[in-house]
Amino acid sequence: MKNTKPKTKFKPKPKAQLDLKRLAESLDIEFKKTLSLIPLPDGSIAYKEYVVKQNATGNWCIYKKTTGADVHGTFNLKTCALIAAKALYFTHLDKYNEIRQLDSKYWSNYTSTSVYKYNMQSTKDYERYLILLNKLEDSTWKASHYKDEISRMFRWSFV
Numbered sequence: 001m002k003n004t005k006p007k008t009k010f011k012p013k014p015k016a017q018l019d020l021k022r023l024a025e026s027l028d029i030e031f032k033k034t035l036s037l038i039p040l041p042d043g044s045i046a047y048k049e050y051v052v053k054q055n056a057t058g059n060w061c062i063y064k065k066t067t068g069a070d071v072h073g074t075f076n077l078k079t080c081a082l083i084a085a086k087a088l089y090f091t092h093l094d095k096y097n098e099i100r101q102l103d104s105k106y107w108s109n110y111t112s113t114s115v116y117k118y119n120m121q122s123t124k125d126y127e128r129y130l131i132l133l134n135k136l137e138d139s140t141w142k143a144s145h146y147k148d149e150i151s152r153m154f155r156w157s158f159v
Contacts, residue, residue, distance in 0.1 A: 037082065037158065045078070050085040052078065062088065073100070076107040079154045086157050099153070106146035112139040 038046040044053040050072070051063045060081035062072040072088055073096070075081040080103040087096040116136040123129050 045082060047082060047085045048089050050089060052081040052085055054078075075100070075103045077103055077150065079150055080106075083150075083153055083157050102146055102150055102153070106143060106150060109139045109143035109146065113143055 036047060040046055040051070042053075044051055046052075046065070049065050051065055051068075052060055053063060055061050055074070060075045060078045062075075062081055062085050064070060064072065073081065073084050075084060080099050084096050084099045087093070087099060113136060116132050116139060120129060120132045120136065123132060
């Protein structure tokens with residue numbers, strides 16, 4: 001007696017492939033619905049009716065798509081400008097002002113950190129060095145705190 005097993009050939013079902021394509025298209029549509037930020041070729045980002053562009057001084061400005069000439073706000077960080085554009089779109093002016101304050105606090109502590117680092121290299125007095133070191137640690141901690149706060153706010157807004 002021979003042990004013969006029936007030969008099975010696995011053939012992928014064409015219906016499964018069509019389902020995958022449909023699923024990929026629906027996920028792409030959902031992704032485009034949830035992520036409302038549109039990167040533009042010149043490096044700027046569009047959010048609904050606002051465009052966030054970098055100006056000549058390196059700051060990020062919020063422009064309205066229709067007018068284009070009116071600046072609705074200037075920020076040091078691109079993320080702050082994007083969150084502020086969303087706040088402007090929904091006319092949450094208290095949130096807009098909070099974002100503006102966070103941006104200015106982060107930027108002032110970040111620049112203070114670089115100033116303290118520079119001054120520490122040139123000082124020869126030990127007491128002055130310790131004072132600068134203390135100020136450096138404080139401004140570094142504050143800058144990282146504000147950066148985390150901005151990151152958290154960005155995630156809450158767009159993710």
